[in-house]
Amino acid sequence: MTAPAQKNDTQTQRAYQTLKSLVMENKLKPSASYLETELAEMLGMSRTPVREATLQLQSEGFLSIRPRHGIIVLPISIEDMQDIYDLLTELEPYAAEKVARAGLGAEAHDLLMSHVGAMDAALEADDLVAWADADQAFHMDLVRFAGNARLSKIIGTFWDQVHRARIATLTLRPKPVCSNEDHRKLVELVQAGNWKAARKLHRDHRENGKTMLLNLIKHHNLSHL
Amino acid sequence: MTAPAQKNDTQTQRAYQTLKSLVMENKLKPSASYLETELAEMLGMSRTPVREATLQLQSEGFLSIRPRHGIIVLPISIEDMQDIYDLLTELEPYAAEKVARAGLGAEAHDLLMSHVGAMDAALEADDLVAWADADQAFHMDLVRFAGNARLSKIIGTFWDQVHRARIATLTLRPKPVCSNEDHRKLVELVQAGNWKAARKLHRDHRENGKTMLLNLIKHHNLSHL
DNA sequence: TCAGACTTTAATGCATACATTAATTAATGC
DNA sequence: GCATTAATTAATGTATGCATTAAAGTCTGA
Numbered sequence: 001m002t003a004p005a006q007k008n009d010t011q012t013q014r015a016y017q018t019l020k021s022l023v024m025e026n027k028l029k030p031s032a033s034y035l036e037t038e039l040a041e042m043l044g045m046s047r048t049p050v051r052e053a054t055l056q057l058q059s060e061g062f063l064s065i066r067p068r069h070g071i072i073v074l075p076i077s078i079e080d081m082q083d084i085y086d087l088l089t090e091l092e093p094y095a096a097e098k099v100a101r102a103g104l105g106a107e108a109h110d111l112l113m114s115h116v117g118a119m120d121a122a123l124e125a126d127d128l129v130a131w132a133d134a135d136q137a138f139h140m141d142l143v144r145f146a147g148n149a150r151l152s153k154i155i156g157t158f159w160d161q162v163h164r165a166r167i168a169t170l171t172l173r174p175k176p177v178c179s180n181e182d183h184r185k186l187v188e189l190v191q192a193g194n195w196k197a198a199r200k201l202h203r204d205h206r207e208n209g210k211t212m213l214l215n216l217i218k219h220h221n222l223s224h225l
Numbered sequence: 226m227t228a229p230a231q232k233n234d235t236q237t238q239r240a241y242q243t244l245k246s247l248v249m250e251n252k253l254k255p256s257a258s259y260l261e262t263e264l265a266e267m268l269g270m271s272r273t274p275v276r277e278a279t280l281q282l283q284s285e286g287f288l289s290i291r292p293r294h295g296i297i298v299l300p301i302s303i304e305d306m307q308d309i310y311d312l313l314t315e316l317e318p319y320a321a322e323k324v325a326r327a328g329l330g331a332e333a334h335d336l337l338m339s340h341v342g343a344m345d346a347a348l349e350a351d352d353l354v355a356w357a358d359a360d361q362a363f364h365m366d367l368v369r370f371a372g373n374a375r376l377s378k379i380i381g382t383f384w385d386q387v388h389r390a391r392i393a394t395l396t397l398r399p400k401p402v403c404s405n406e407d408h409r410k411l412v413e414l415v416q417a418g419n420w421k422a423a424r425k426l427h428r429d430h431r432e433n434g435k436t437m438l439l440n441l442i443k444h445h446n447l448s449h450l
Numbered sequence: 451t452c453a454g455a456c457t458t459t460a461a462t463g464c465a466t467a468c469a470t471t472a473a474t475t476a477a478t479g480c
Numbered sequence: 481g482c483a484t485t486a487a488t489t490a491a492t493g494t495a496t497g498c499a500t501t502a503a504a505g506t507c508t509g510a
Contacts, residue, residue: 010463035491046465047492048273052280059281061375067492068472083373090319091312098311148308150286154379235493260461271495272462292462293502457506467496475488480481 011045015053018043023062023073024163030224033070060157075224076165078217084158085210091155092139093202095146096186100195108145109191112138116183123180128170135176138183142190165225169216179205236270240278243268248287248298249388255449258295285382300449301390303442309383310435316380317364318427320371321411325420333370334416337363341408348405353395360401363408367415390450394441404430 019039022028034042040050054071057063064072104112115138122131136159143155182205189198217225244264247253259267265275279296282288289297329337340363347356361384368380407430414423441447 012463037491048464048466051492052277055277055281056284059284068490070491083375086323086373087316087376087379090315094315148311150308150383151312154312158375237493262461273494273496276463293460295461451510453508453510455506455508457504459502459504461500461502463498463500465496465498468494470491470493472491473489475486477484477486479484 011049012052015039015043015045015049016056019050019053019057020062020160023057024160026164026167028073030073030075030164033066033072035070039071061161076161077224078214081162081165081210081214081217084162085206085213088155088158089203089206089210091151092143092206093199095143095148095151095155096190096202097195097199098146098148099142100190100193100198102145102147103193104145104187104191108141109187111141112183112187115141116180116187119176119180119183123175123177129167131176132166132170135179135183142186165213165217165222168222168225169213169220172216172220173212179209236274237277240264240268240270240274241281244275244278244282245287245385248282249385251389251392253298255298255300255389258291258297260295264296286386301386302449303439306387306390306435306439306442309387310431310438313380313383314428314431314435316376317368317431318424320368320373320376320380321415321427322420322424323371323373324367325415325418325423327370327372328418329370329412329416333366334412336366337412338409340366341405341412344401344405344408348400348402354392356401357391357395360404360408367411390438390442390447393447393450394438394445397441397445398437404434 019028028034036047036050036054039054040047043050054063054065058065062074064074066072115134118134119131119138122128122134140152140156140159144152146152182201186198186201186205189201216222244253253259261272261275261279264279265272268275279288279290283290287299289299291297340359343359344356344363347353347359365377365381365384369377371377407426411423411426411430414426442450
């Protein structure tokens with residue numbers, strides 16, 4: 001899943017996790033605004049930890065705090081999607097290249113392939129949400145193997161930011177069969193150490209995804225997800 | 226300069242700005258640790274805004290908050306430098322490409338060239354800090370012209386994170402004469418719309434900078450800046 | 451002397467009180 | 481009736497108090 005299973009031992013962390021989940025799962029509607037007090041009551045805590053959590057979520061691009069106007073769930077526009085996918089198109093292939101250059105350990109390989117397996121199974125079962133989760137897990141793990149913590153954090157945030165859009169378009173898009181093939185091929189190339197091909201494949205993969213997603217959003221007029 | 230000249234109308238913002246500056250300018254020593262109360266007293270405010278500011282600075286990678294152990298100024302290791310410069314090597318050339326593709330307005334061109342001018346003047350005056358500032362301003366503006374706010378934010382944070390290291394090595398490195406040439410050439414290529422060459426030049430420029438910096442750090446044993 | 455249990459200390463996490471100030475409403479003058 | 485200003489309201493920004501709990505220090509018995 002998406003949530004990185006942290007110890008939520010402080011109220012602030014709990015508030016952070018809960019609010020982030022609510023935003024990502026579209027439980028707090030985009031463009032809607034809430035007062036600190038409301039959120040505090042909603043979460044059963046005082047304003048202090050809510051403030052701390054919302055500040056974090058603001059700097060990560062999920063919320064916008066406009067004093068006296070409330071805490072606003074940031075909608076994700078087409079321009080946001082473009083910007084984010086443009087960066088993913090640069091960064092993820094770089095990660096793939098780096099992993100391919102460094103070599104893929106057996107456990108790493110198995111983990112990635114297990115995600116591909118999950119994606120296959122999900123497709124078979126027609127469980128698109130499960131497919132999306134496995135897809136994300138695959139990409140996050142691949143990036144993690146590149147061994148650059150900052151890169152992982154950035155890419156993770158981006159994936160989380162586009163999460164609503166991905167879910168919203170899941171049923172509108174064609175079944176991601178080729179996508180699964182891409183992943184399998186990518187693992188092969190990475191393991192073979194063919195970093196050039198791995199990078200190119202990943203780049204194409206990401207660009208295809210981007211184009212498809214943006215077209216869906218435009219055609220279906222999903223302007224403010 | 227580095228500080229983005231914001232309205233510091235709340236204590237939290239003031240705390241954020243002040244602490245960030247103190248960290249970047251090496252006034253708060255790396256690896257040193259401070260208590261919330263200390264910082265609050267130091268800044269002449271209560272713990273609350275200090276807490277909020279330090280949380281931000283932690284998520285941006287400047288501080289580490291370890292309850293009961295204090296707020297620690299994160300030292301920047303060689304690995305950090307590698308990771309950051311690796312990402313800059315991917316992202317800045319991408320920005321240059323994007324600007325070259327979109328075209329450079331007259332004002333934009335002039336602004337960039339004014340930075341180059343400042344760099345020349347600084348070199349002439351042997352004012353290395355001024356040179357570093359102009360260098361950063363050049364790159365930040367170039368990235369800004371790419372029109373991707375997320376990209377700007379990320380790159381800005383990275384530059385700020387390596388600021389201490391850049392300053393510390395300023396007097397150890399050879400005079401950045403070629404660097405100035407690179408910038409001038411880069412502006413030319415960007416303006417000519419030659420995105421491929423612009424990207425490559427920027428990539429080489431960044432990789433050279435990275436190699437030089439890392440070597441300096443290794444040779445001079447500046448392990449925990 | 452040293453290990454382990456107990457006590458003390460104090461830093462943090464959180465709630466809350468209060469002051470400030472922006473937004474809203476009411477009031478006033480034209 | 482409308483614009484402008486004053487009064488009201490209430491949400492935020494900040495300080496502060498308190499409970500919790502980790503760390504440091506002390507004590508005891510082997």
